[in-house]
Amino acid sequence: MAGVNLSSIVKSYGALQVVHGIDLEVAEKEFVVLVGPSGCGKSTTLRMIAGLEEITAGDLTIDDRRVNRVAPKDRDVAMVFQNYALYPHLNVADNMAFGLRIRKMPKDEIKTTIDEVAEVLGLTPYLERRPADLSGGQRQRVAMGRAIVRHPKVFLFDEPLSNLDAKLRTQMRAEIKRLHKRLGVTSVYVTHDQVEAMTLADRIVVMNDGAIEQIGTPMELFNNPANTFVAGFLGSPPMNMVKGVLTETGAHLAGVEIALGAQYHGQAGREVIVGIRPEHVSLKVSEGTSPLPISLDLVEPLGSEALLHARLGDAELVFKAETNGDIAHLSGVSEVHVPADLAKVFDAATGRALVAQSGSGSEG
Incomplete structure (x- = not known):
């Protein structure tokens, strides 16, 4: 196994710089997810680790070895792509074995390895099928199997679940998490889906505009x-x-005052943005909360809970509420109660949290 270290990594295309000197250490056996909107530089960063994009400046090390100029095949990494990248004319077994044959592994070892990995991934019944005869989830398992059989030092995942439907994405997330727990291989995973990031990652790297936030x-x-x-x-x-x-x-919010945690006291007059998580509010009065009058627009039922779409002045808000099996009692909601210790405060000009927060890394 191996760690991955990015030190002041820059990527430019001519005069256009798209990755701005990022620093990141991925520990051995860690599962790190790069997340951010389209065009934020996360896939470019992953491709630089893989060797598919040239690094403009900075140092990249894998297992304490500088690999800036090392060919992709010699970095001992395996990449799982969004579009599966399977050979359509080869069956599942041959797709998984392709890289091993290139490395001249003995045939009996190849078969043993393929059989073992196929069993882990539930692919044993499909080894003779071609990709066209498989579902999207099965194709993604084959792509993962092709990476696993190589026993690489690092797994790289480039939005591997984005082509799957919602149910399959949920299933594959669980499978990837179980596989990582079982194999313990250092992994770097790219996605624009924050749910994937939250459920899969040991640590999350939030990127924006080529920098780490x-x-x-x-x-x-x-x-x-x-x-x-x-x-x-x-x-x-x-x-x-x-x-x-x-x-x-x-803080005064649209003419209404709510209480905040003591760390924000003593800064009267400062213009801020107050952040309230949808799940942190209550519909009932409780100690340490402030009432926030709202104008309810609609109730969106989701089963055991519902989303309340509301307004406060010009601000559009969304809150979560339990349905208790019925949403009739939610139609008359006119206020929510905000806990002072859970509201977050950011400077209105810079957008930065007003107090030092834990869990921050390199800032863009």
Whole structure:
């Protein structure tokens, strides 16, 4: 196994710089997810680790070996692509064995390896089938199997689940997590889906515009976002953002004052953005909360819970509420109660959290 270290990594296409000197250490056996919107540089970063994109500046090491100029085949990494990248004329067994044959592994060892990995992935009944005869989930398992049989030092995943339907994505997420637990191979995974990032990662790297916004465990980033970008990107639905002004003990939001944690006291008059997670509010009065009057637009039932779409002044808000098997009691909701210790406050001008937060890494 091996760790991966990116030090001041830059990628430019001519005069256009798309990755801006990022620093990242991936520990041995760690599962790190790069997440961010399209065009943020996450796939380019992954391709530089794989050797499929040339590094413009900085140093990349795998297992303490500098690999900037090392060919992809000699880096001992295996990549799983979004489009599976299977050979259509070969059956499952031959697709999985292709790289082993190139390495001149003995035939009996190849068969043993393929059989073992096929059993792990549930592919044994499909070894004689071609990719066209498989479902999307089965094709992705084959792509993963082709990577696993090589016993690489590092697994690289480039949005491997984006072509699957919602149910299959959920199933494959669980399979990938189980595989990582079983194999313990250092893994770097790229996705634009924050749910994948939250469920799979040991640590998440949030990227934006070619830079790293924050690094931390899923719950560190969820609970203590370093800025409004991270706060709005992680969470489903994302954090509500309301412009306001700090008072001595709280904040004015659209003419309504709510209490805030003591760390925000003593900055009266400062223009801020207050972040409220949809799941953090309550419909009932409780100690340590402030009432927030809202204008309810609609109720979106999801089964055991519902989403309340509402307004506060010009701000559009979404809150979660339990249905208790019925949504009739939610149609008359006119206020929610915000816990002072869970609301987050960001500077209105910079978007950065007002107090030092845990879980932050390199800042863009």
